[in-house]
Amino acid sequence: MNALVNFESLFMAQLQSGDYVGFTFFIGSMAMLASTVFFFVQMTRVDGKWKDSMLVSGLITGIAAVHYFYMRSFWAENQASPTEFRYIDWILTVPLMCVEFYLILKAFGAKQNLLWRMVFWSTWMLVIGYLGETVFRDQSAIWGGLSSVGYFAVFYDVWFGPAKKLAGNSNDPILQKAFKTLGWFILAGWAIYPIGYMAIPGGLLSGILSPESLDIIYNIGDAINKIGFGLVIYSLAASKTAQSAGTTAAA
Numbered sequence: 001m002n003a004l005v006n007f008e009s010l011f012m013a014q015l016q017s018g019d020y021v022g023f024t025f026f027i028g029s030m031a032m033l034a035s036t037v038f039f040f041v042q043m044t045r046v047d048g049k050w051k052d053s054m055l056v057s058g059l060i061t062g063i064a065a066v067h068y069f070y071m072r073s074f075w076a077e078n079q080a081s082p083t084e085f086r087y088i089d090w091i092l093t094v095p096l097m098c099v100e101f102y103l104i105l106k107a108f109g110a111k112q113n114l115l116w117r118m119v120f121w122s123t124w125m126l127v128i129g130y131l132g133e134t135v136f137r138d139q140s141a142i143w144g145g146l147s148s149v150g151y152f153a154v155f156y157d158v159w160f161g162p163a164k165k166l167a168g169n170s171n172d173p174i175l176q177k178a179f180k181t182l183g184w185f186i187l188a189g190w191a192i193y194p195i196g197y198m199a200i201p202g203g204l205l206s207g208i209l210s211p212e213s214l215d216i217i218y219n220i221g222d223a224i225n226k227i228g229f230g231l232v233i234y235s236l237a238a239s240k241t242a243q244s245a246g247t248t249a250a251a
């Protein structure tokens with residue numbers, strides 16, 4: 001199995017009929033590309049202080065788009081999980097999702113330690129998850145449990161901890177609603193991934209999920225979390241831009 005993919009095969013990857021996993025890789029690559037164009041174009045239309053948030057949304061789907069092109073050709077050639085590309089993508093995009101939280105909460109007093117704490121725990125989650133999926137696959141359940149500690153730390157921060165308190169400090173209903181929705185992505189959206197992980201042979205759900213489910217579940221998770229998360233940011237930025245245009249017009 002070769003982890004290197006040549007340039008031509010990136011765009012010429014073949015899809016066999018009945019290859020449902022391959023199907024989700026192809027859809028994923030185009031959905032990420034289209035979302036990236038959308039977020040970058042919308043970035044030019046929102047107020048200055050929301051441009052950074054839109055830029056980060058576009059970077060998240062843009063980085064994912066490139067990796068999806070790699071992953072789909074890796075899958076097409078090897079019919080095997082592109083685990084390395086997957087985790088390289090996550091280790092770049094998940095911290096950027098933490099940056100989105102930080103950018104939103106900065107106006108309400110978020111300090112950089114909020115960002116670093118979230119980045120630390122999400123990196124913990126991914127590095128340990130990678131080890132459980134590769135080197136220590138036979139003990140994937142234990143590594144999955146350890147990885148989940150990082151997941152719960154991020155979840156706690158957003159739902160009950162310091163991030164939640166900062167959002168509460170703002171008396172801005174538009175921002176609070178967006179923050180709450182992003183919190184649901186962490187609770188329900190991120191919870192999709194451990195289900196895929198448990199489909200690993202010998203994993204906790206391997207009795208009911210086939211090994212190919214892993215990539216399908218991860219691909220669905222990525223579409224929801226990367227594109228959906230970006231759309232929440234876009235809707236927040238667009239609402240705030242419209243709101244400030246309204247107040248300027250009224251003044």
Ligand SMILES: *C/C=C(C)/C=C/C=C(C)/C=C/C1=C(C)CCCC1(C)C
Nearest residue numbers: 129144147148151190193194197225
């Ligand atoms: C865009 C990519 C995202 C949002 C990826 C998120 C990934 C996770 C939340 C992964 C979580 C895992 C566990 C909580 C335990 C098992 C191992 C992982 C890494 C699949």
